[in-house]
Amino acid sequence: xxxxxxxxxxxxxxxxxxxxxxxxxxxxxxxxxxxxxxxxxxxxxxxxxxxxxxxxxxxxxxxxxxxxxxxxxxxxxxxxxxxxxxxxxxxxxxxxxxxxxxxxxxxxxxxxxxxxxxxxxxxxxxxxxxxxxxxxxxxxxxxxxxxxxxxxxxxxxxxxxxxxxxxxxxxxxxxxxxxxxxxxxxxxxxxxxxxxxxxxxxxxxxxxxxxxxxxxxxxxxxxxxxxxxxxxxxxxx
Numbered sequence: 502x503x504x505x506x507x508x509x510x511x512x513x514x515x516x517x518x519x520x521x522x523x524x525x526x527x528x529x530x531x532x533x534x535x536x537x538x539x540x541x542x543x544x545x546x547x548x549x550x551x552x553x554x555x556x557x558x559x560x561x562x563x564x565x566x567x568x569x570x571x572x573x574x575x576x577x578x579x580x581x582x583x584x585x586x587x588x589x590x591x592x593x594x595x596x597x598x599x600x601x602x603x604x605x606x607x608x609x610x611x612x613x614x615x616x617x618x619x620x621x622x623x624x625x626x627x628x629x630x631x632x633x634x635x636x637x638x639x640x641x642x643x644x645x646x647x648x649x650x651x652x653x654x655x656x657x658x659x660x661x662x663x664x665x666x667x668x669x670x671x672x673x674x675x676x677x678x679x680x681x682x683x684x685x686x687x688x689x690x691x692x693x694x695x696x697x698x699x700x701x702x703x704x705x706x707x708x709x710x711x712x713x714x715x716x717x718x719x720x721x722x723x724x725x726x727x728x729x730x731x732x733x734x735x736x737x738x
């Protein structure tokens with residue numbers, strides 16, 4: 502089923518955007534123990550898509566990524582980082598096979614992948630004119646995706662995992678004050694595996710990115726876990 506809004510946008514894109522180059526954003530969020538990714542559903546289509554779009558001739562690629570993410574989802578002031586480039590033949594053309602050949606979107610596009618981790622409770626999602634919905638979906642229970650967007654998410658997750666012990670990823674996903682069990686639960690969700698508690702605690706404390714804040718108040722007979730926050734100076738460094 503054709504999306505008439507896409508056809509209307511095509512003429513303006515031919516005039517104002519860079520051909521053959523696009524941006525796709527993989528935005529990870531964490532809420533109530535669920536590790537999620539931000540997706541949109543195109544009008545007239547049951548499959549889901551990453552927030553993505555095209556680069557205007559007058560803007561930088563980074564600015565384009567920020568604008569696209571805001572327009573497609575309502576998310577703003579998000580730190581985005583490039584993690585990959587995707588350019589397999591026919592990665593995007595086949596999705597628009599029902600449209601006329603002069604449609605902007607039907608060209609071959611190489612896409613630049615950006616990823617981010619954010620506190621999803623701070624984001625108010627707003628679908629754009631091309632979408633029926635914009636929602637957080639569990640990373641390990643993804644719906645049917647268009648084009649190569651499932652592979653793009655997998656690559657972004659691989660990058661996130663590579664950086665997990667070298668950057669305080671939880672800085673943007675946890676409350677300002679948290680316990681080590683909460684931090685471990687987040688890391689287990691990202692890695693999709695269970696950790697030995699003692700080994701995890703020793704490894705994370707060795708990174709020197711946490712500041713102890715005292716003990717949590719539970720009111721029970723058992724010893725309460727210590728509270729921590731990330732060290733902003735080391736985080737910035």
